[in-house]
Amino acid sequence: MAQTHLGTALVTGASSGIGALYAEKLAQRGYDLILVARHRERLNALASSISTRTGRAVEVLPADLGDRTALAQVEAKLSQDASITLLVNNAGIGTHTPLLQSDVEQMTRMVELNITAPMRLAYAAVPGFMARGQGAVINIASIVAVAPELLNGVYGGSKAFVLAFSQSLQKELAGTGVQVQAVLPGATATDFWAIGGLPVENLDPGIVMRTEDLVDAALLGFERGEKVSIPSLHDGGKWDTYEAARQAMAGHLSSNTVAQRYAVVH
Numbered sequence: 001m002a003q004t005h006l007g008t009a010l011v012t013g014a015s016s017g018i019g020a021l022y023a024e025k026l027a028q029r030g031y032d033l034i035l036v037a038r039h040r041e042r043l044n045a046l047a048s049s050i051s052t053r054t055g056r057a058v059e060v061l062p063a064d065l066g067d068r069t070a071l072a073q074v075e076a077k078l079s080q081d082a083s084i085t086l087l088v089n090n091a092g093i094g095t096h097t098p099l100l101q102s103d104v105e106q107m108t109r110m111v112e113l114n115i116t117a118p119m120r121l122a123y124a125a126v127p128g129f130m131a132r133g134q135g136a137v138i139n140i141a142s143i144v145a146v147a148p149e150l151l152n153g154v155y156g157g158s159k160a161f162v163l164a165f166s167q168s169l170q171k172e173l174a175g176t177g178v179q180v181q182a183v184l185p186g187a188t189a190t191d192f193w194a195i196g197g198l199p200v201e202n203l204d205p206g207i208v209m210r211t212e213d214l215v216d217a218a219l220l221g222f223e224r225g226e227k228v229s230i231p232s233l234h235d236g237g238k239w240d241t242y243e244a245a246r247q248a249m250a251g252h253l254s255s256n257t258v259a260q261r262y263a264v265v266h
């Protein structure tokens, strides 16, 4: 049962999988909820079950985030409702297929949902958070953000965008009271896999995490103020080393002279 009231969390992709667990866990922590996804009946069932169990106010906002008109309605909600303190950008689709077996129209829909929607929703929410000096964005990326060779390249690229956008916002928003966390789940036991054409039962069970474990761990990372959380990476030092190497290189990437290895011999 909830202890404190932490404002309202708007969770996209809340009708199943990781998003539904976020909704549940955030309500338990004391957030009211706005649940966004396409399946209205699933959202209604979840809303009524969560509000009965936690006593929290739960609103549903059915929307296809791949549709600009529907997306604009969610943007309007985020920019106008000052009770919203947390945006969870979770809705997403993915697949494992290579370019030759992928439909470019489906890839474009993936870009709209995985990149355009979370970007526009962050643009709608963050100005209000900054004006009020508090608020947070949780962006659900994926481990493929740093390992794009594992699945479909457009999916990996879309999640690399989510990670890079989050890291840039973390720098921009430092000191404003607005927190941004990128979550990089590894394989997680949801409908994501079957929808993408490779049911999760086809994966090595040793690499598949329970959805509840993923969300509990990611929320622990959020509460610790972590910028990037990778619940399935056992040796956290590996991320620290990777990130330190990236940061060390960043200051050397631009120059008015050509690197010696590209020197043209005339």
Ligand code: NAP
Binding pocket: 012, 013, 014, 015, 016, 017, 018, 019, 036, 037, 038, 039, 040, 042, 063, 064, 065, 066, 090, 091, 092, 093, 094, 113, 140, 141, 142, 143, 184, 185, 186, 187, 188, 189, 190, 191, 192, 193, 195
């Ligand atoms: P999921 O169970 O398939 O959930 C996806 C959610 O997104 C559903 O609530 C779905 O609801 C919603 N959604 C899909 N298309 C939408 C649209 N056009 N407009 C609005 N909502 C839409 O999969 P999941 O694993 O929980 O995925 C959640 C996030 O985790 C995704 O961003 C995914 O890329 C990421 N992720 C998953 C894994 C994994 O192994 N499962 C690993 C890394 C990252 P409706 O169908 O009702 O619209």
